[in-house]
Amino acid sequence: MEHYFSEKQESSLRLKKINIKVKGIDFDAYSGNGVFSKNRLDAGSKLLIEKSIVKGKILDLGCGIGIVGICIKKLNLGLDIVMSDVNKRALYLAKKNSSGLNIKIVKSDVFDNLDEKFDTILLNPPQAAGKEMCFRMIRESYEHLNNDGFFELVARHNKGGKSYMKCMQEIFGNVKDIGKKSGYRVYFSIRKL
Numbered sequence: 661m662e663h664y665f666s667e668k669q670e671s672s673l674r675l676k677k678i679n680i681k682v683k684g685i686d687f688d689a690y691s692g693n694g695v696f697s698k699n700r701l702d703a704g705s706k707l708l709i710e711k712s713i714v715k716g717k718i719l720d721l722g723c724g725i726g727i728v729g730i731c732i733k734k735l736n737l738g739l740d741i742v743m744s745d746v747n748k749r750a751l752y753l754a755k756k757n758s759s760g761l762n763i764k765i766v767k768s769d770v771f772d773n774l775d776e777k778f779d780t781i782l783l784n785p786p787q788a789a790g791k792e793m794c795f796r797m798i799r800e801s802y803e804h805l806n807n808d809g810f811f812e813l814v815a816r817h818n819k820g821g822k823s824y825m826k827c828m829q830e831i832f833g834n835v836k837d838i839g840k841k842s843g844y845r846v847y848f849s850i851r852k853l
Contacts, residue, residue, distance in 0.1 A: 663788060668748055680727055682709050685734050689725060689757045695750045696724040696786070704784050704844045708814040711839025711846045714739065715810065716779025721770070721797060722746075726754030726763070728782055733761050742778070744768040771800045780810045787820050794820070795827050802831050805851040812838070817845045 673692040680689050680701050691698045697705070705724075709731045716739075720729030723743035733741045743758070744766045745751050755765055768774050781801045785794040801811050811832065815821035817840070825847050828835040832849035839846040 673749065680731070682706050682731055683735060685731055687734075689727060689730070690753050691725055692749065692753065695747065695753060701727055702784070703842050704814040704816070707839055707841050707844045708782060708784055708812065708846055712780075712782055712812050713810055713838065713848065714780045714782075716740070716806070717776075718742070718780040718782065719744065719774070719778045719804070721781055721783045721801065722786055723754055723765075724750045724784075726750075726757045726765075728784065729754075729763060730758050730761065732782070733758070733763055737761075742766060742774075742776075744774060746770075770797055771804055774804065777804055777806045778809060779806050781805060781812070783811070783813045785813060785815060785824065787815065791820065791823060794824060798824065798827050799831055802851060807851060807853050809851045811849045811851065812846055814844055814846045816843045818843065821845055821847070 671693045675692045677688045678691045680687050705728050718741050720743040723729050723745045726743050729741045729743040742764045743754055746769045751767055766773055813824055815824050825835055828847055828849045835847055835849045837845040838848045
């Protein structure tokens with residue numbers, strides 16, 4: 661069965677444009693079948709863009725069609741952005757959407773193809789892939805953050821978010837929420853030695 665977190669999509673792409681409006685940014689992005697939130701900017705990603713605290717080298721982990729990383733770059737062109745996903749179709753669209761923005765795009769199953777470290781990692785986890793996959797993404801993010809690096813995750817608080825918040829507390833030793841809206845929260849942890 662095909663999912664947005666599958667590596668390869670078998671369905672036809674059916675390319676279309678969706679309008680993205682967030683934090684004073686307004687642009688059209690390419691989307692299509694076989695990707696997360698194919699018809700609109702989802703509420704979780706929108707909140708993550710609005711509330712994230714970013715610095716240094718940033719990873720948009722599981723970037724989908726690239727909206728979070730692209731918006732963060734558009735808000736501060738000087739930032740060094742890397743976007744990664746396992747879904748080949750999502751990455752194709754992310755490349756189209758980020759054209760001209762100097763964003764590095766990497767095909768990677770979580771961190772399998774990412775050896776570098778980051779100052780900020782942003783994640784809207786693929787909850788449909790199951791909690792163990794999401795917990796893995798949190799664990800491996802810790803290992804790929806520089807000291808004093810930021811890890812930020814958005815989720816519905818009452819639909820998995822509490823367990824992700826607990827996992828972040830266990831792994832990072834700290835967690836707080838830095839934004840909430842429509843049942844979603846952005847959880848924030850700092851990597852300390």
